[in-house]
Amino acid sequence: DEAAAAELGRFIHKEDFAAMRVVGQFNLGFIIARLGADLFIVDQHASDEKYNYEELQRTMKIDPQRLIRPLQLDLTAHEELLASEHLDILKKNGFDVSIDPTAPPTQRTKLLSVPHSGGGEPFGKKDFEELLHKLGEDTGETVRCSRVSALIASKACRKSVMIGKALDAGQMRRILLHMGMMDQPWNCPHGRPTMRHLVDL
The missing domain is CATH 3.30.1370.100 (MutL, C-terminal domain, regulatory subdomain)
Incomplete structure (x- = not known):
């Protein structure tokens, strides 16, 4: 998984997420996105969880x-x-x-x-x-x-979009934009990859 994250880091830059186009949702758990001639599959829960985790790490004060x-x-x-x-x-x-x-x-x-x-x-x-x-x-x-x-x-896990939830285009777009705001967008807090490169069209 670390090797896959490193490969993605060389292949795509965080500012590229804003240029991605949402193709659709697959199996109520994954966002299919296109950047130029490349198709990517994004885990909707893992990516939203990582965004929430980084936000909470920055802002949450423990009682x-x-x-x-x-x-x-x-x-x-x-x-x-x-x-x-x-x-x-x-x-x-x-x-x-x-x-x-x-x-x-x-x-x-x-x-x-x-x-x-x-x-x-x-x-x-x-x-x-x-x-x-x-x-x-x-x-x-x-x-x-x-x-x-x-x-x-x-x-972060409990407040994130879950697998099995249908998302509209705006919700999927927001998840992609959030990925470009993260320090480390390639893996969720548990180490699961947030996205994979699917194919060159």
Whole structure:
């Protein structure tokens, strides 16, 4: 699937989606689109899911769940600095922390709340540490710990166009336009390809 995505990335550019013409819907699950002499088949659920996923990754703030008592974190000095520099991203992921600059180094940070798990396994220290590790590698606004990303993927899936739903031309056109707005339009959050090249006419 990665090879197919790489091949599509060489073959078609994101701005090409706006130039695609909708041919029709196949089997209530796929959009047939034409670009010049090339026909493509687009998975309506996978492509809509990926668009919703990227939008939620950028915008969704996870509800925090307050801990009964603050949890002392044993962080390195570097991790404490990361936490203090990215309080907004931590909060967006559902983690609230307090930082006491008068406390001894490595003992300055306490966890006040964790992401609301929605009835699943509670979030904890390991999830927070994973997020800090990712922040050390990437300071982008969409940095998420893996379990928060999984929650977002589940939400994106539920709100997306499903296989079996009949779409009119306008709805199919909107899905194609959205593909051109994505950072990575070639695969859904679960790794399934969003589209394939069918044939040269």
